Each structure stands twice: as C-alpha cells, then as structure tokens.
Amino acid sequence: MDTRNITYFMAVFDHLHFTKAAEHLGISQPTLSQQIRLLEAELGMPLFDRIGKKVVATEAGSLLYQYGMKMLQAERDAKSAMKELLSEKRGTVRLAVLPSDLDFQLVPLFVEFKTHYPEINLKAFSTIFVREEVLSHKVDLGIGLRGPADKRLVQVPLGSEPYELFVHSDSELAKKSEVTLEELTQHALVMYPKGYLGRDLVDDVCKKHGFELDTVMEVGSASSLLQLVEAGIGATIQPRGLLKQHSTWPNIVSIPISGPAPIRHLELTYYANRFVSKAHKQLSEWLIDFFKARTS
Known part of the structure; x- marks a missing residue:
C-alpha cells in the first residue's frame, strides 16, 4: 500500500465524486477508478459503494481515512526531517x-x-x-x-482574557469607568454575526442572566468592527488585548465590563x-x- 494510492483514496473520500477527485489530482477519471479498484483488491474489501452516480464511503473506507491521514502526515514528517538535515x-x-x-x-x-x-x-x-x-x-x-x-x-x-467594551472617545459611554452588559441593551452595538466564537461568548453570558443584546450592524472581521466604532456607528465588545497592540485607533477607548463578563x-x-x-x-x-x- 503506497502513499500515492492513499492520496488518491483520500481525494475520492473528500469529494465523494470520482470525476471531481480526478480533476483535483490532475489525472484521468479511469486512472483514478483503476487505482481505487487495485487498493480495494489489496485490502480485500470495498472502500466505496457506488449507487448510480452517488459515491458513499463504506465502513472500511471511513476506517482507512483515519489511518490514511496518519500515513500521509508520517510521510510529510519524514520529508520535513530530511529537508531539515539539509x-x-x-x-x-x-x-x-x-x-x-x-x-x-x-x-x-x-x-x-x-x-x-x-x-x-x-x-x-x-x-x-x-x-x-x-x-x-x-x-x-x-x-x-x-x-x-x-x-x-x-x-x-x-492565559485568560476578559472582554471589554470598545467605544468612540466622544461617546457618552466613554465617560464611564466601567459598564455592565445589561446597560448595553440601551446602546447601539456592532458585533460579529451569530455563530462566531466571540459573539457566542458574549451572547451566552447575556442569556444566562436573562437578557439579549441587539446590534445595529454585524461584520465578520475585527478590523471592520473597529472601523465602525471609529466612525461612531456603535460600540463593540472584544477581547481586551485587541486594542493593546495598536496605536492606529486613537479615538477608541476600552471600558472594563463589571459583573458577569465574557472571558476567553x-x-x-x-x-x-x-x-x-x-x-x-x-x-x-x-x-x-x-x-x-x-x-x-
């Protein structure tokens, strides 16, 4: 069982489609099918069930996939070790x-x-x-x-890092020495969309204490959130260290959150x-x- 055939098998397993896997590998579909048949013959059991145009991994296929990842990683490790000698x-x-x-x-x-x-x-x-x-x-x-x-x-x-409120320095919130999450139900917030880890950490704490935070805008990157805060669109709740590393946001200040607060x-x-x-x-x-x- 050589790693080339394992690579072919892994591609079929990932795509569950012989033609797409062949295109990904840069070989013809008949060649790929032949190599998979040879591998199945060597192992003595089918790796995929072919139901019409649909390809489904068998139990043997799922098991080989687990070991196949380890085999390919072992090969990469060996090559890396040899390169490092050079x-x-x-x-x-x-x-x-x-x-x-x-x-x-x-x-x-x-x-x-x-x-x-x-x-x-x-x-x-x-x-x-x-x-x-x-x-x-x-x-x-x-x-x-x-x-x-x-x-x-x-x-x-x-280490652990608490979340803080990031606001524009002209905001009325910027005058506070600390805020609670519940206070923020009355203020405009810009946050990650639901499903992002940072958003879920905040939402989980709020739900635990019986309230939810509303947003006026949601974007998927930290830099975009800070730009929105800089523009005065709303405040955001982010890990405290996010602002520590940069001097590019002179108009943004961070305020500790008292009481129940998200920590990562x-x-x-x-x-x-x-x-x-x-x-x-x-x-x-x-x-x-x-x-x-x-x-x-």
Missing part, C-alpha cells in the same frame, strides 16, 4: 488562528518570523475550528479556545506524535510569548 531554514509551517487574532494582530510577528526564516513558507489560516484542523493534520499549530484534555495533543495554556481562555495546540522542526518550535515560542504578554 537546511534548517526550509519547509512549511501551517498555522490555524481564530479570525479576530489573525485579522491584523499577528502580522508583526509573521514579519519577524520571515526575517529569521526567509525560506520557510508560512501559511496562516483563519478558522473557528482550530482543534479540528490540528487533529486532522491540516495544520501544524493552532491558536484557539481552551478545550478538554486530549492525549493526542500538546496543549499549552496561553486560549491555548496553543499541536499534534503530540509528529515531527516538530526548529522553525515550528521557534514560532511556537514566539506565539506563547505574544499571547501571554497580551493576556497578562
């Missing part, structure tokens, strides 16, 4: 980060990383499914909300049993320092 400054680092943190806060750190490792290809992804991306080997490192302990992962706590707990995660390059280690250390400084 040069410690080659390879790729894939990083998954929550959207609000990737939006613009980490760019200076990425610049510093590229300065030290000019040959490293750094790929940073914005996602709310950080842990899932790490567990599926789609990324090497993840920065996300703290989750339950998992023996498959290395989980490094990055962050962690760095990566797969426990896999090769970790020097570049990975360096980026991990910088990320840990960055977030611990921000949440302290």
Whole structure:
C-alpha cells in the first residue's frame, strides 16, 4: 500500500465524486477508478459503494481515512526531517488562528518570523475550528479556545482574557469607568454575526442572566468592527488585548465590563506524535510569548 494510492483514496473520500477527485489530482477519471479498484483488491474489501452516480464511503473506507491521514502526515514528517538535515531554514509551517487574532494582530510577528526564516513558507489560516484542523493534520499549530484534555495533543495554556467594551472617545459611554452588559441593551452595538466564537461568548453570558443584546450592524472581521466604532456607528465588545497592540485607533477607548463578563481562555495546540522542526518550535515560542504578554 503506497502513499500515492492513499492520496488518491483520500481525494475520492473528500469529494465523494470520482470525476471531481480526478480533476483535483490532475489525472484521468479511469486512472483514478483503476487505482481505487487495485487498493480495494489489496485490502480485500470495498472502500466505496457506488449507487448510480452517488459515491458513499463504506465502513472500511471511513476506517482507512483515519489511518490514511496518519500515513500521509508520517510521510510529510519524514520529508520535513530530511529537508531539515539539509537546511534548517526550509519547509512549511501551517498555522490555524481564530479570525479576530489573525485579522491584523499577528502580522508583526509573521514579519519577524520571515526575517529569521526567509525560506520557510508560512501559511496562516483563519478558522473557528482550530482543534479540528490540528487533529486532522491540516495544520501544524493552532491558536484557539481552551478545550478538554486530549492525549493526542500538546496543549499549552496561553492565559485568560476578559472582554471589554470598545467605544468612540466622544461617546457618552466613554465617560464611564466601567459598564455592565445589561446597560448595553440601551446602546447601539456592532458585533460579529451569530455563530462566531466571540459573539457566542458574549451572547451566552447575556442569556444566562436573562437578557439579549441587539446590534445595529454585524461584520465578520475585527478590523471592520473597529472601523465602525471609529466612525461612531456603535460600540463593540472584544477581547481586551485587541486594542493593546495598536496605536492606529486613537479615538477608541476600552471600558472594563463589571459583573458577569465574557472571558476567553486560549491555548496553543499541536499534534503530540509528529515531527516538530526548529522553525515550528521557534514560532511556537514566539506565539506563547505574544499571547501571554497580551493576556497578562
């Protein structure tokens, strides 16, 4: 069972369509079908049920997919280790980060990383499914909300960070030393759409205490929210450290939230049993320092 056939199998499993998988792989559909039949013959059982034009993975196919991810990751690890023997400054680092943190806060750190490792290809992804991306080997490192302990992962706590109210300095709210979430039911708010982690953290606290917050506008990026606050459209509720890193918003002030307030707990995660390059280690250390400084 070679990794090429596993790669073919994984593509069919992901697309559940032989023609689309073949196009993705850059091979002909008959060639792909033949390779899957050979793999099935080698294993002695079907990997897919073909019902008319529909393709459905069998139980054996689902099982092979789990091990296939590990096989392909082991191959990538081996190649990465060999490359590092040739040069410690080659390879790729894939990083998954929550959207609000990737939006613009980490760019200076990425610049510093590229300065030290000019040959490293750094790929940073914005996602709310950080842990899932790490567990599926789609990324090497993840920065996300703290989750339950998992023996498959290395989980490094990055501290806790309260949310605060961000308002324009001319707003009547800017005169307050602190506010409660319930007070904000009477004020214009701009927030992430429902379903975003930052929005859900706020909504969960409000619902627990019997009220909801209304919004006048919803956008999907932290920088857009700050621009709306800057323009006086409304206030927003964001992690305290969001404003710490920047001097580009001189007209925005943050106000602590008293009483029940949303708090997020962050962690760095990566797969426990896999090769970790020097570049990975360096980026991990910088990320840990960055977030611990921000949440302290």
